[in-house]
Amino acid sequence: MKMPVWDRYLVAAAFMLGLTTAAPMAQTSDLVSKTALRVCADPANFPMSSKDGSGYENKLAELVAAKLELPVQYTWYPMATGFIRNTLKAKKCDVVMAYAQGHELVLNTNHYLTSVYTLIVPTDGDLAAVRALDDPALEGRRIGIIAGTPPAAHMARNGLIGQAQSYNLFVDRRHESPGTDMLNDLAKGQIDAAILWGPMGGPLVKTDYPQFTVIPLIHEKLPPKLFYRITMGVRQGEKVWQRKLNSIIRRNQSEINSLLAEAGVPQVSDLGTEMKEVSN
Structure with a gap:
């Protein structure tokens, strides 16, 4: 099944047209900054990300950075062809805050949103x-x-x-x-x-x-599916960094849910069959 495109908003997934998957890098965390949470983001993708910090992905980045006790530092690039190549793969930043699960351009964390x-x-x-x-x-x-x-x-x-x-x-x-x-x-x-x-x-x-x-639209029974799991995306091979983010997601999932609910993001069960009740 074709990977979804998040309506251009679908935060980066198969919508990186024309790119090929690079061979996985050796497992390392040496490339990840120790002085800032370096985020790859679109500067004009509101309500997700925005250069003025008003997007809910900006707020998610702030939450993660607070858990790491680091400041947030952005690399801005339009979410279009070349986004991963010119940001994450170019080692200018270390994480994309929202990326569809299962795409080969990045190493996905555990999903924090469906x-x-x-x-x-x-x-x-x-x-x-x-x-x-x-x-x-x-x-x-x-x-x-x-x-x-x-x-x-x-x-x-x-x-x-x-x-x-x-x-x-x-x-x-x-x-x-x-x-x-x-x-x-x-x-x-x-x-x-x-x-x-x-x-x-x-x-x-x-x-x-x-x-x-x-x-x-949780009642559509035939393919293609209309629900998708959203993760954070890191460079291929950076398993140490992936595990650290997985731990943050696991320990702070309720806070993440509330942040998304406050923004107005519809949240559904992992199988996309029912709404997820979240208090905000």
């Missing part, structure tokens, strides 16, 4: 009761979708792709923001619903679009 794609609709509209993409209420509706993402296959299966409004996947978000553009179009009535990766859509709705309802 999330899912969401359907976003006006709260006071007739689509607020929809829970799955095969609902007849969606027939004939104009639905926004990030091109090339997994929900598009479900839309096609259910006859919804013909009138879909497509938004670009690979962009430099310093200049273009497909998720925000989609929600703005929904607010203007140019589309009837929006489908976004939950860690992007949930926080945006919470901060800027209170008139919308976020519906996690």
Whole structure:
């Protein structure tokens, strides 16, 4: 199954198009800074990461750095082709705060989040009761979708792709923001619903679009799956560093859950079949 793309927001996974996997490096922790938590991040990927520190991945980095008793130091680079090559692999930084589980470009830590794609609709509209993409209420509706993402296959299966409004996947978000553009179009009535990766859509709705309802798509039974496990990513071979981060995740999972819940990130069970109850 093709690795998901987190709607460009899916924090780095198979969306590093054109890159090849390098041979694993020898196991070492010598390359990891002892004086700072060096984070590889996109400077304009709000609500995940932002150069002004307002993203929830920034807050996650601060949490991890506090546990390590180190300051945070960033290497900024757009989350697009070449991101890993020019940041983590170039040894300019030591960790990507959010990376889809199972991709070969990085060594994944244990996952700290499982999330899912969401359907976003006006709260006071007739689509607020929809829970799955095969609902007849969606027939004939104009639905926004990030091109090339997994929900598009479900839309096609259910006859919804013909009138879909497509938004670009690979962009430099310093200049273009497909998720925000989609929600703005929904607010203007140019589309009837929006489908976004939950860690992007949930926080945006919470901060800027209170008139919308976020519906996690946890009832889709056929492939491709719409839920994904999110890890931190480190350089291949750096098992000592990976284990240290695994320990931090394990010991502070409740605090991480609360941080994500406060941001508005939908959290689901590891199998993506039910919502995870988290107090914040």
